[in-house]
Structure formats: C-alpha cells, structure tokens
Amino acid sequence: MLKIVFLDAGTMGDTPLDSIAALxxxxxxxSSTAEEARERVRDADVALLNKVIVDAAFLDAAPRLRLICxxxxxxxxxxxxxxxxxxxxxxxxAAYSTDSVAQTTWMHILNLAGFxxxxxxxxxxxxxxxxxxxxxxxTPFIELTGKTLGIVGMGAIGQKVARIAREFxxxxxxxxxxxxxxxxxYPSVDIDxxxxxxxxxxxxxxxxxxxxxxxxxxxxxxxxxxxxxVNTGRGGIAVEADLARALDEGLIAGAALDVxxxxxxxxxxxxxxxxxxxxxxxxxHIAWSSREARQRLAEAMADNIKLxx
Numbered sequence: 001m002l003k004i005v006f007l008d009a010g011t012m013g014d015t016p017l018d019s020i021a022a023l024x025x026x027x028x029x030x031s032s033t034a035e036e037a038r039e040r041v042r043d044a045d046v047a048l049l050n051k052v053i054v055d056a057a058f059l060d061a062a063p064r065l066r067l068i069c070x071x072x073x074x075x076x077x078x079x080x081x082x083x084x085x086x087x088x089x090x091x092x093x094a095a096y097s098t099d100s101v102a103q104t105t106w107m108h109i110l111n112l113a114g115f116x117x118x119x120x121x122x123x124x125x126x127x128x129x130x131x132x133x134x135x136x137x138x139t140p141f142i143e144l145t146g147k148t149l150g151i152v153g154m155g156a157i158g159q160k161v162a163r164i165a166r167e168f169x170x171x172x173x174x175x176x177x178x179x180x181x182x183x184x185x186y187p188s189v190d191i192d193x194x195x196x197x198x199x200x201x202x203x204x205x206x207x208x209x210x211x212x213x214x215x216x217x218x219x220x221x222x223x224x225x226x227x228x229x230v231n232t233g234r235g236g237i238a239v240e241a242d243l244a245r246a247l248d249e250g251l252i253a254g255a256a257l258d259v260x261x262x263x264x265x266x267x268x269x270x271x272x273x274x275x276x277x278x279x280x281x282x283x284x285h286i287a288w289s290s291r292e293a294r295q296r297l298a299e300a301m302a303d304n305i306k307l308x309x
Contacts, residue, residue, distance in 0.1 A: 022302075054077060059086050067088065068090045104287035113228065150173050155204060175188070177208075200228045201230070228254045
C-alpha cells in the first residue's frame with residue numbers, strides 16, 4: 001500500500017483529507033521540525049508538506065520517496081533541482097486560492113479606508129451611546145471611487161483584485177515584477193510611478209530575486225502620505241523595518257499585512273511596536289485559507305498523487 005505522510009497538516013485545519021486517505025495509508029502530523037520530518041518521511045512514498053524544508057538531508061532520509069506534493073503554490077522551501085536529480089517528482093497546486101486571497105485583500109483595503117475597527121469599537125465601548133448626536137462626525141471614512149489602485153504583480157490574483165477595484169470606480173495600474181507586462185487590460189508602469197501615483201498599493205507577487213526588498217524606505221518616501229499598503233503576497237517584498245519607520249514618520253497613512261519575513265511574526269518585530277498601532281492591521285497568513293480554498297487544495301493534492309510518477 002502507498003505510504004503517504006503529511007508533515008504539517010495543521011495548516012489545513014479541519015479540512016477533510018478523505019480523498020487523499022483513499023489513495024493509501026495516510027499519516028498526518030500537525031507540524032514537523034526538520035529533525036522530525038526526516039524521521040517521519042523515512043518509509044514514505046509520498047510526502048505532503050507546506051513549509052517543511054526539503055534539502056539533501058531530507059532526501060537522504062527518505063530512500064523510498066517518489067513524490068512531494070506542496071500544499072500550496074510556492075515551492076521556495078523545496079530544492080527542486082536536487083529532487084529532480086534524485087528522481088523525486090515535485091508537484092504544487094496553482095490557482096486554488098485566487099478568490100480567497102482577493103477577498104482577504106479587499107477585506108483589508110475596506111478596513112483601512114473605512115476605519116471599520118474604529119467604528120465597531122465606537123459602539124461596543126459605549127462611546128456612541130454617550131454621544132448627543134446620531135452619528136460620529138469626527139472620523140470620516142474615505143471613498144475609493146476615483147482613487148488609484150497600484151498592483152504589484154498582475155497574475156491571476158492581481159487581476160481578480162483589479163476587477164473588483166473597477167466596480168468601486170477605481171483606476172488600476174500595475175508593476176510587472178517579471179518585466180513582461182503581459183496584461184494589456186490595465187496600464188503597466190515602472191515601480192516609481194506606481195509608488196507615487198497610487199492611493200492603495202496591493203502586493204500579489206512571488207518572493208524572488210526581482211521582488212526581494214522591492215519597496216524600502218526610499219520607496220515609501222515616494223508614496224502619498226494618504227496612501228495605504230496591503231500585502232497578501234509574500235513577506236520581504238516590502239521591507240518590514242522600513243515600513244514601520246514610514247508609518248511612524250507619517251510617510252504613508254496605513255498598512256495591512258497577511259504575510260511576513262518570519263512566520264509567525266515575532267513579538268519583537270518593529271511592526272508590533274508602532275507609535276500608533278491603529279495605522280496597521282494584521283492577519284496571520286490566512287488569505288489563502290478560506291474553507292472552500294482549503295477543500296480545493298486537498299482535492300488538488302489528491303489529484304497530484306493520482307498522476308503517479
């Protein structure tokens with residue numbers, strides 16, 4: 001019987017894995033350290049993983065391994081050339097989370113522009129009840145109509161976010177991180193133009209040599225002081241320490257992050273110690289993980305196993 005091991009199944013929450021279990025003997029672990037992963041993969045034919053590092057030591061410990069299924073899209077954690085050399089096939093899952101990430105992106109954009117948490121607290125704290133008028137005239141929210149959305153990386157997710165922006169009456173521009181500018185529906189601009197003209201910047205690019213530290217302190221200085229930055233792409237594209245500094249200095253109005261250089265985000269990160277924490281909103285790398293997206297991911301991993309080797 002095919003032996004399948006899922007080394008960090010905790011990332012899937014309570015998503016049923018029945019379609020995978022039907023293909024062999026499935027063993028799941030909530031998470032695995034590097035040492036635990038090497039031990040747990042020893043007799044496996046198939047390894048499912050999300051953030052576990054696949055290097056020479058991992059492959060040395062898994063003589064039977066024939067297939068690695070990435071529980072996601074990015075495969076930065078896997079030494080693919082070495083796997084190919086060893087005869088181990090690597091398969092990922094693309095496009096399963098487009099709707100999920102786009103929805104989370106807009107959750108953050110609307111919260112930043114709409115001051116959703118402020119208004120919620122206004123009522124829950126009892127402050128609204130103590131007022132003498134029926135509204136709160138002190139903190140008007142911002143209309144998105146007529147504003148410019150700048151997208152870093154116009155792939156499937158970026159295009160989904162752009163289509164929603166148009167429904168709000170926003171202008172859309174984008175910076176092609178690959179340099180191909182393949183999407184002709186919206187204007188492609190250089191990074192400096194995107195930074196200076198956008199009212200909202202949304203990052204939807206992979207982390208690689210072209211995008212690492214793409215937006216640093218000098219980039220934030222080029223942005224409008226009223227602008228927001230949203231990153232549901234990958235940590236490290238916007239320099240975290242520089243973002244914290246920019247927020248503290250008022251170079252931009254606010255930011256919302258779902259991804260970080262180190263995950264979970266350390267409590268000593270400068271982002272956790274801003275002068276005004278109301279300028280930043282966080283989510284714990286959940287943009288990809290709607291209930292429906294996780295189920296699509298599980299089914300796609302099962303399909304990747306069915307392909308065999």
